[in-house]
Amino acid sequence: MDFDSVLAGMVAVDGGWTATVPEDWQQGRTAFGGLSAALALSACRKLVPDLPVLRSGQIAYIGPAIGELTMRPTVLRRGKSVTFMGCDLMSGGAVALRALYAFGDARPSTLSAVAEGPPDCPAPDDCAPMWGDSAMRPGFARHLDQRPAGKLMPFSGADTGDLLVWVRHRDPVEPSIEALVAMGDALPPASFTRMRQLTVISTVTWSFDLFDPHPEDGAGWLLMRSTDDGVGDGYAGQDMAMWSESGRPILKARQSVAIFG
Numbered sequence: 001m002d003f004d005s006v007l008a009g010m011v012a013v014d015g016g017w018t019a020t021v022p023e024d025w026q027q028g029r030t031a032f033g034g035l036s037a038a039l040a041l042s043a044c045r046k047l048v049p050d051l052p053v054l055r056s057g058q059i060a061y062i063g064p065a066i067g068e069l070t071m072r073p074t075v076l077r078r079g080k081s082v083t084f085m086g087c088d089l090m091s092g093g094a095v096a097l098r099a100l101y102a103f104g105d106a107r108p109s110t111l112s113a114v115a116e117g118p119p120d121c122p123a124p125d126d127c128a129p130m131w132g133d134s135a136m137r138p139g140f141a142r143h144l145d146q147r148p149a150g151k152l153m154p155f156s157g158a159d160t161g162d163l164l165v166w167v168r169h170r171d172p173v174e175p176s177i178e179a180l181v182a183m184g185d186a187l188p189p190a191s192f193t194r195m196r197q198l199t200v201i202s203t204v205t206w207s208f209d210l211f212d213p214h215p216e217d218g219a220g221w222l223l224m225r226s227t228d229d230g231v232g233d234g235y236a237g238q239d240m241a242m243w244s245e246s247g248r249p250i251l252k253a254r255q256s257v258a259i260f261g
Contacts, residue, residue, distance in 0.1 A: 002171040007042050016072035017043050025140050030064040032140035033203050034185035038178040040087040040099040043071035051083055052105040054177050058207045065089060065096035081105045115211055115249035121149035124166040124221045144186055145170045154192035161190035161228030168221045179218030184208055189257045190226040191236045199261040208253035221245040234259050
């Protein structure tokens with residue numbers, strides 16, 4: 001089932017929406033984190049259809065999200081320009097994900113600055129697929145097109161954790177902010193370049209800020225970079241950035257990852 005079909009399958013229930021995540025969208029014993037975040041975001045936008053532009057998100061991955069999920073969105077505050085919404089994603093009666101989203105209208109300002117541009121790298125068509133037919137490819141990754149554009153590859157035993165990868169949905173998708181947010185979690189952990197073999201991992205938290213996001217960005221190629229800066233005690237912290245194919249900054253993020261091994 002493709003990304004749009006999963007979101008289109010959301011059904012209204014008392015106090016929220018339900019959706020079923022097929023096995024081919026699983027990441028180990030839970031749903032792909034980007035898809036879970038997109039489902040929570042979609043539930044917020046369904047509850048309040050006239051929300052401003054999404055500006056930031058803070059997401060905690062609390063437990064496994066399997067099979068039929070229930071999203072329960074809540075308006076926390078609606079101000080003159082900024083609306084805060086929360087959403088719990090439930091699985092088996094327990095909270096699997098808790099999301100906080102901030103939506104904001106544009107406001108006049110005397111301040112203006114542009115985030116750093118992308119590093120030099122080959123175009124997507126000049127890069128080979130990340131996984132090919134490798135047995136190490138996660139199940140959900142068959143729905144993604146991931147093409148490394150940097151010098152380091154997963155499981156190369158490098159001294160640093162640094163991934164630079166072109167990503168997009170493999171199947172055609174309707175342009176949407178949900179499709180864009182899903183791609184924000186499309187990379188393996190940066191620490192994969194330090195490893196020699198596949199290790200079980202799990203995202204703990206993910207926070208991101210968006211710079212003037214365009215819904216159509218979610219339907220095309222996106223360049224993502226992830227670099228770890230603190231690895232130990234079974235956890236890794238990493239910075240993340242995203243650019244459009246034309247080089248426009250889209251997202252900056254911070255992620256905490258649990259490493260089992």
